[in-house]
Amino acid sequence: MTRKFGLIALGAALATALAAQAASAETVKIGVILTYSGPQASLGDQIDKGMSLYIKEHEKQLPPGVTVQLIRRDDTGLNPETAKRVAQELITRDHVNFLTGVVWSPNALAIAPLTKEAKVPLVVSNAAAVNLPRLSPYIARVSFTLWQECLPFGKWAATKGGLKKVYIAVSDFAPGHEAADAFTKGFKESGGQIVASVAIPPKNPDFVPFLQRVKDAKPDAVFVFVPSGAQATQLMKAYNDLGMKQAGIKIIGPQDIVPDEELPNMGDEPLGVITAGTYSNAATRPANKAFVAAWKREYGDKTPPGFMSVGGWDSMAAIFSAIEANKGNVDPDKTMAALKGWKNPDSPRGEIMIDPETRDIVQHIYIRRVEKRGGHLANIEFETLPMTKDPWKELHPAK
Secondary structure, eight states: OOOHHHHHHHHHHHHHHHHHHHSSSEEEEEEEEOSSSTTHHHHHHHHHHHHHHHHHGGGGSTTTTEEEEEEEEEEOOSSSSHHHHHHHHHHHOOOOOOEOOOOOOHHHHHHHHHHHHHHHHEESOOOOOOTTTGGGGGGEEESHHHHHHHHHHHHHHHHHOOOOOOEEEEEHHHHHHHHHHHHHHHHHHOEEEEEEEEEEEEOOOHHHHHHHHHHHOOEEEEEOOOSSSSHHHHHHHHHHHHTTTTOOOEEEGEEEEEEEEGGGGGGGTTTTEEESSSSOOOOEEEEEEEHHHHHHHHOOOOSSOOHHHHHHHHHHHHHHHHHHHHTTOOOOOHHHHHHHHHHEEEEEEEEEEOOOOOOOOEEEEEEEEEETTTEEEEEEEEEEEEEOHHHHHHSOOOO
């Protein structure tokens, strides 16, 4: 009898071991939703390159037998209906274990209910809508919020930036309004005055008439948010064409208006522009120098990495960490438990963590100035606001 029970116990142990091995010897499917076509395709390309580079550099760290497969889908740009449709396909047809990517906040807001219904974790690489993680317990963000960057920047602009009167000009969609609200709160509470504000169409805008209004108002500066990428270059061209710098009007904003990858296309127009951001590829942190070197080995010098590429890199770092923590088990609740409080001291942007309460990113915010270094423009970090949480969530506690 004892021997019989011993064989049964041994068989059960072997079955358990085999089941565990089978669970860890699987392919983890990661659905990637990005903008791969249209005028803003460079944004998806930046994030995708960051993801792919992280996998190449770190795939050996996965548990034995575990591999990852990226299943890419194109949302075609600021298009919530398309984003929702491709997310549904990834969940129901491809049976992905994770979703990640997402450039645009309206797209992410459309996807969020699906993650809750299907219990599929979404690790957000860029979309900054401030309330996004509250829409589903299966969302964690590694990028930023505009409140996180712009409220402290508003305080800095009034107390250290020497600005008294600022005009607000932002793209007319959620991130633009959030950037404006956050900067306004920080700036006014610190003694600054908002002269006026204007909302700019987010698709194919002509910036000249909007900036002409700013020039006519004669503020100390214009605070601008536009989507990163080609629009940022168009904005700088309009600012230059109108002679606003010569008129004594500075241009300031979050990092989107002078993204690292667009600086080579801007000439010398953004020299001196001060922004608040989470990353500069000119930073001398050892982790960033290693990241930039790996990027150049893989992709060359034609397109440098920017904050979106680091968002892709850190998305994969978070997903890999969850896979490793659970030894290849991709149970959604265990995955989210691993992501809550996840820390990475060696991100290219410096120390980061996911707040276990809000599932949003906590990170350094850098005040940067565009300068010429080594014959090219670079965002030079000159002040650090350490380990900054999203202030909107502290101002608006969850009920």
